[in-house]
Amino acid sequence: MTRTSWYRRALTTLAVSALLIPGLAACGDSGTDAGTDPDGKAKVTLILKDLQNPFFTALADGAKAEAAKNNVELTVVAAKKDGDEQGQIDEIESAVLKGQDGILILPSGPAVNKAMTDARAQGVTVIALDTPPDPIDTADITFATDNFEAGKLIGQWSKAHLAGKPVVIALLDQFSDRTIQTDLNRNQGFLEGMGINLADRTKKGDEAKTGDYDGGTYTIACQEPTTGAEDGGRTAMENCLTKNKDINLVYTINEPSASGAYKALQAAGVQDKVTIVSIDGSCDGVKNVADGVIAATSMQFPVKMAELGVKAVADKVAGKALPAVSDGLDFYNTGTELITDQAKDGVTATTTADGSKTCW
Structure with a gap:
C-alpha cells in the first residue's frame, strides 16, 4: 500500500462518512497472570472484540500457537460484544498496570485511541490487528487486510x-x-x-x-x-x-x-x-x-495477522526493529x-x- 493510496482513501472516507452508516467489560483469559517474568519472556495481551465471531477465535488460536513458538507469555481477553469501546479501554489500562511489554488489539472504535496512545507513552508496544485505527499512527504498526x-x-x-x-x-x-x-x-x-x-x-x-x-x-x-x-x-x-x-x-x-x-x-x-x-x-x-x-x-488471513503481531513484540523485546512497512505508513498488508x-x-x-x- 503506497502513501498516496492510503491518503486517497482517508480523504474518500471523510467525503462519504456522512452517508456510510458507521456503526468490551472483559471476559475470558487464556493466558497466565501477567507481570515481571524472571525468565525474560515477552509479555503480551491480546484484546479481542468478542469470543463468538470465528474470525476472532481463529486469530486468538494463531496468536497462542505463535506465542508458544517464541516463548511469549500471552494473555487473551475479550469484550462482551463487538463495539464495546469502554471494555477495550479498561483492558488496555489493565495491561499497562500489569507491566505488559505489548498489546495486540482489534480496536472497536475511535474512543479507544487515547488509551492506546497513553499505553505507548508508558513504553508498551501497541499493535493493531485487523482493524486499522484512525489515524493509522495511533498504533506502532497495524497488521491487517487492505x-x-x-x-x-x-x-x-x-x-x-x-x-x-x-x-x-x-x-x-x-x-x-x-x-x-x-x-x-x-x-x-x-x-x-x-x-x-x-x-x-x-x-x-x-x-x-x-x-x-x-x-x-x-x-x-x-x-x-x-x-x-x-x-x-x-x-x-x-x-x-x-x-x-x-x-x-x-x-x-x-x-x-x-x-x-x-x-x-x-x-x-x-x-x-x-x-x-x-x-x-x-x-x-x-x-x-x-x-x-x-x-x-x-x-x-487472521492467523497471519496474529503471528506477525506476536513475533513483532517478541522481537522488539529482544532489541529488534518492527517489520518494515510501505512508505513508513505503519500499515502491513496481510493480503486478500x-x-x-x-x-x-x-x-x-x-x-x-x-x-x-x-x-x-
Missing part, C-alpha cells in the same frame, strides 16, 4: 456478474453509531469496484440514491447495521426488504451477517433472485460459497484473495476447492 482492496474485489466481481443489468443494492454494514475504518474502507472499495462514483454518495440519509455504474444503473435501496453477527444480518435484511422488494445484490460486512441475510431472503422466498457478496474467508464462509449461499467472498466458483473475465479468483485449503 479492506479497501477486499471490498473492491467483490465489487469488481459483482459488476462483471451483473453485466450491465439494473442493480438494486442492499448495504449491510457493521454499526450505526460510530465510524470505523474497516467498515468504511470495505464499503467504499465495494462501491468503487462496482464502478459507482463515490463523489455522488455524499448526502446524509440519501439511502435511495440512484445513478450509473459501469454498464448500467444502480439504486442503493438501504444501508443497515448488522454488528457483524448472523442475527444482525437477518434483521438488517428484513428491514431492507420492507424498503425495496426488488433488491438483487446484497453486500455484507462479513460472512456471519451474510448467512443471516440469506435466511431472511429464504424466509421471503426470494433467495434465488438475489446475489450475496461478502468478506472473511472462514471455512464456513467458503462452504457457503460452494453451496451457493454466498456468490463470492474476499478471504482474509477472492473466493468464488463463478469465474468472471478480468477478475482474478480462487475456487472454493482451493480456498478450503487456506480458510480458517
